Amino acid sequence: MRVNVPLSFGMLHLAPLWGEFMAAYPEIxxxxxxxxxxxxxxxxxxxxxxxxxxLPDSSLVCRKLASTELVACASPGYVDIHGTPRHPSELAxxxxxxxxxxxxxxxxxxxxxxxxxxxxxxxxxYSNNGDTCRAIALRDGGIILHPDFMIGEDLKEGRxxxxxxxxxxxELGIYLVYPPRKQLPLKVRCLIDFLLxxxxxxx
Numbered sequence: 096m097r098v099n100v101p102l103s104f105g106m107l108h109l110a111p112l113w114g115e116f117m118a119a120y121p122e123i124x125x126x127x128x129x130x131x132x133x134x135x136x137x138x139x140x141x142x143x144x145x146x147x148x149x150l151p152d153s154s155l156v157c158r159k160l161a162s163t164e165l166v167a168c169a170s171p172g173y174v175d176i177h178g179t180p181r182h183p184s185e186l187a188x189x190x191x192x193x194x195x196x197x198x199x200x201x202x203x204x205x206x207x208x209x210x211x212x213x214x215x216x217x218x219x220x221y222s223n224n225g226d227t228c229r230a231i232a233l234r235d236g237g238i239i240l241h242p243d244f245m246i247g248e249d250l251k252e253g254r255x256x257x258x259x260x261x262x263x264x265x266e267l268g269i270y271l272v273y274p275p276r277k278q279l280p281l282k283v284r285c286l287i288d289f290l291l292x293x294x295x296x297x298x
Contacts, residue, residue: 096282097126099136099144103225103245104269105129109145109290116289123282131196131223136274142283143273147242149265155272158287161297163242165264167203168255172235180238183207183214183262190237192228193218203240207262240264 100109113125136144151157180186183205205212219237222228225245232239233254249255271287
């Protein structure tokens, strides 16, 4: 069974589950590809994919696995040097580390006491890999807007600090997606049920 998953989410939250799935279903072989590119599932022959987005692809069948919130954060060292932004508009003058595949690109959105706020940031670094931006942020390199599934432990341990907590950014769904078929293959059904159960109470 061919499965495509986002790189960071796949490494952090799915890789630890594959051994358990294989033990439960020894007759199913896996081919797991990790990348952040949106693949064409039919043309590239994938049975199942994980997509993280505000809205699922309407051409595919979707099951919601979990949700994740984008969080603006930086290291304590960064804010000691450059100051702490109090309002999203101040982000325009800060060092930003941007994830290239983020649908908003340089436009970061927040909801706060006065409603919706949108700010155009000026990225010092672009990367197609969120872990790269996180690593630079941990070394006092700038501000990131990252999903909490990536930086939750950093926030708990104080390696990163949440900025402007009264302003919340967007929430994204984490979806299992697969091409529409008259009858879903049993192997795909088994993996869907396994993952839905594993994420019944997400970390």
